[in-house]
Amino acid sequence: MVVQENIRGIRVVKSFVREEHEKTKFNAVSDEIYQNSTKAEKIVAFNSPLMQGTMYLSILAISYIAARLIVSSSMTTGQLMSFITYTSQILMSLMMLSMVIVMLTISKASAQRIEEVLSEQNSLDPNIDGLKTIADGSITFEHVDFSYFNSEEKRCLYDINLHIESGQTVGILGPTGSAKTTLVQLIPRLYDVLSGSVKVGGVDVRRYNLESLREEVAMVLQKNILFSGTIAENLRWGAEHASDEELVQACRIAQADSFIRAMANGYETHIEQDGSNVSGGQKQRLCIARALLKKPKILILDDSTSAVDTKTDAAIRKAMATELKDTTKIIIAQRVASVEDADQIIMLDDGHIQAVGTHQQLLDSCPRYQELYAAQLRKEEQA
Incomplete structure (x- = not known):
């Protein structure tokens, strides 16, 4: 919005010698957007290693428990590998779901603005079936x-x-x-x-x-x-x-x-x-x-x-x-x-x-x- 205003009103900005002021205002707004974007990207970036770490820790825990069960002949090696495979698939799906939730959260503000425009109702009745001929300009x-x-x-x-x-x-x-x-x-x-x-x-x-x-x-x-x-x-x-x-x-x-x-x-x-x-x-x-x-x-x-x-x-x-x-x-x-x-x-x-x-x-x-x-x-x- 700031860029758009400055481009449209560039003659006014120059005639009042406000270039430095507008640069400062632009930098302030740009820094705010940068901070918000960085915060959002950090959350997104942190989500992936968190889910990966959870998945690997789960596999380690399963391997430790399953190893004890194999030694005691309560589980076979094939069952262990099947269990690890299914667990990995479930955790990968959960990780993808978490990414979708993050993207939906980011887009929520834009969706609300679009909804406001689409749901706005015209207060004037167009009277589609009304008179279509005007007699004169009185x-x-x-x-x-x-x-x-x-x-x-x-x-x-x-x-x-x-x-x-x-x-x-x-x-x-x-x-x-x-x-x-x-x-x-x-x-x-x-x-x-x-x-x-x-x-x-x-x-x-x-x-x-x-x-x-x-x-x-x-x-x-x-x-x-x-x-x-x-x-x-x-x-x-x-x-x-x-x-x-x-x-x-x-x-x-x-x-x-x-x-x-x-x-x-x-x-x-x-x-x-x-x-x-x-x-x-x-x-x-x-x-x-x-x-x-x-x-x-x-x-x-x-x-x-x-x-x-x-x-x-x-x-x-x-x-x-x-x-x-x-x-x-x-x-x-x-x-x-x-x-x-x-x-x-x-x-x-x-x-x-x-x-x-x-x-x-x-x-x-x-x-x-x-x-x-x-x-x-x-x-x-x-x-």
């Missing part, structure tokens, strides 16, 4: 409470009431930890509500077939993941049988087509593990294009343009407004500029909705929004 939250611990005392969302019309663009703003991501994760049923209901297309999401629901909801998460393979292969995670023209169209909306074509192999350019050979902004745009290929009724962008410059961000929003008129778009952002053109802007704080309205309405009525807008405006002027 979303309604009705008195929604939510807790990751399924506890009223540890709620993350409190009495959320919200309605989003199909095709609208909705922005969500709020400080870190205000449950913005938690709110949108309830739409594709990554989690189920504690109380209340979330409706998509006028129907409670729990009534839909889970796979059908998620097919109509595309999410671009905060942590952007790309897989080893070509750009085209990564994009087709959104639609396995998408044509080349559809790939290009999705990338144009995501403002990714230009930098892809600038690469030597274009859409056949190989992406390294976790997208390490493309920049953060390029990775975000590829992930947006991948989500667009699903042609979903609901598109959720969870702070997915944070590494993109403001000009490109504006171009992505403009292209989506033009090309995705029937798709409900939910944009979680830290910049007011990313959502000021939205049909609705939701201000969240500590799991509560503070205000809902357009950019101008919130400027006129919401002190928290006014404060956020003024602070970001000052930063832009200073820049």
Whole structure:
């Protein structure tokens, strides 16, 4: 685990000049593993001579007793040899059995971990026989409470009431930890509500077939993941049988087509593990294009343009407004500029909705929004 963390975060380690610290940590962990492994191997190594010694001592004891019996004519030499042979076979079998027991003991910890994974149950009911057709991308939250611990005392969302019309663009703003991501994760049923209901297309999401629901909801998460393979292969995670023209169209909306074509192999350019050979902004745009290929009724962008410059961000929003008129778009952002053109802007704080309205309405009525807008405006002027 330590090696894996250091390899994945090697740039961070070097930028903070923590090589010596990480070497010390690695040596400490390595020494602990060495000590445990040595202890286990000593037990295994001690087992063999112990069993061999037991076997030879048994044969010596049998030979001594049998010799006295042969002298007294109570046993023949042939009987002695047969007895020694059978005893050796029994002791050899016991020795092999002891080795099996030792190996089972060593593997017990691994077996327990595998069992934990295999026995883990999904708490979400996939509702295989549920509805498979979603009418539109409208979303309604009705008195929604939510807790990751399924506890009223540890709620993350409190009495959320919200309605989003199909095709609208909705922005969500709020400080870190205000449950913005938690709110949108309830739409594709990554989690189920504690109380209340979330409706998509006028129907409670729990009534839909889970796979059908998620097919109509595309999410671009905060942590952007790309897989080893070509750009085209990564994009087709959104639609396995998408044509080349559809790939290009999705990338144009995501403002990714230009930098892809600038690469030597274009859409056949190989992406390294976790997208390490493309920049953060390029990775975000590829992930947006991948989500667009699903042609979903609901598109959720969870702070997915944070590494993109403001000009490109504006171009992505403009292209989506033009090309995705029937798709409900939910944009979680830290910049007011990313959502000021939205049909609705939701201000969240500590799991509560503070205000809902357009950019101008919130400027006129919401002190928290006014404060956020003024602070970001000052930063832009200073820049």
